[in-house]
Amino acid sequence: QVQLVESGGGLVQAGGSLRLSCAASGRTFSSYAMGWFRQAPGKEREFVAACNYNGRNTYYADSVKGRFTISRDNAKNTLYLQMNSLKPEDTAVYYCAARIGLSYYQAAEYAYWGQGTQVTVSS
Numbered sequence: 001q002v003q004l005v006e007s008g009g010g011l012v013q014a015g016g017s018l019r020l021s022c023a024a025s026g027r028t029f030s031s032y033a034m035g036w037f038r039q040a041p042g043k044e045r046e047f048v049a050a051c052n053y054n055g056r057n058t059y060y061a062d063s064v065k066g067r068f069t070i071s072r073d074n075a076k077n078t079l080y081l082q083m084n085s086l087k088p089e090d091t092a093v094y095y096c097a098a099r100i101g102l103s104y105y106q107a108a109e110y111a112y113w114g115q116g117t118q119v120t121v122s123s
Contacts, residue, residue: 002026002098002112009094009117016086016121022079022096022114030054030074033099036081037107038092038119048094049081050104059104064090086121093118 008020020036035050049070050059058070069082079096093116101109 001028002032004096004098004112004114006094006096006114006117009119011120011122012086014087014121014123017082017084018086018119020081020083020094020096020117020119022081024077024079024098026077029077029098032112033104034070034072034079035097035099035104035110036070036079036094037097037110038090038094039116040092043092045095045107047105047107050099051079083119086119088121088123091119091121 003025005023008018012018031053033052036048037045038048039045047061048064049068051070055072067085072079095116096114097110098112099109100111103109
């Protein structure tokens with residue numbers, strides 16, 4: 001139904017900013033709720049942020065609330081994650097995903113995943 005490709009990751013110093021993008025293919029992007037997850041080596045994949053089909057309802061993990069902003073441009077089939085005031089503990093591979101289940105917060109509720117983009121924050 002949808003293919004996802006993340007971009008925009010890189011190496012930044014603590015306190016810096018990055019903007020991640022997730023490009024979706026297909027004709028059904030606007031019908032999906034979308035989310036961002038992240039995973040560090042040896043740790044479980046964790047929820048970061050999510051939004052509903054038009055981006056007007058947003059949800060954030062407590063660890064990123066006030067620093068990260070999720071948004072989407074359905075006309076461009078693209079999901080974004082603006083990350084400000086980055087901390088070393090934000091270092092992880094970041095994945096975008098399309099939801100088919102009921103919960104915004106659980107990875108098992110998302111059916112389609114990108115390959116991820118690496119974010120590294122130095123101290």
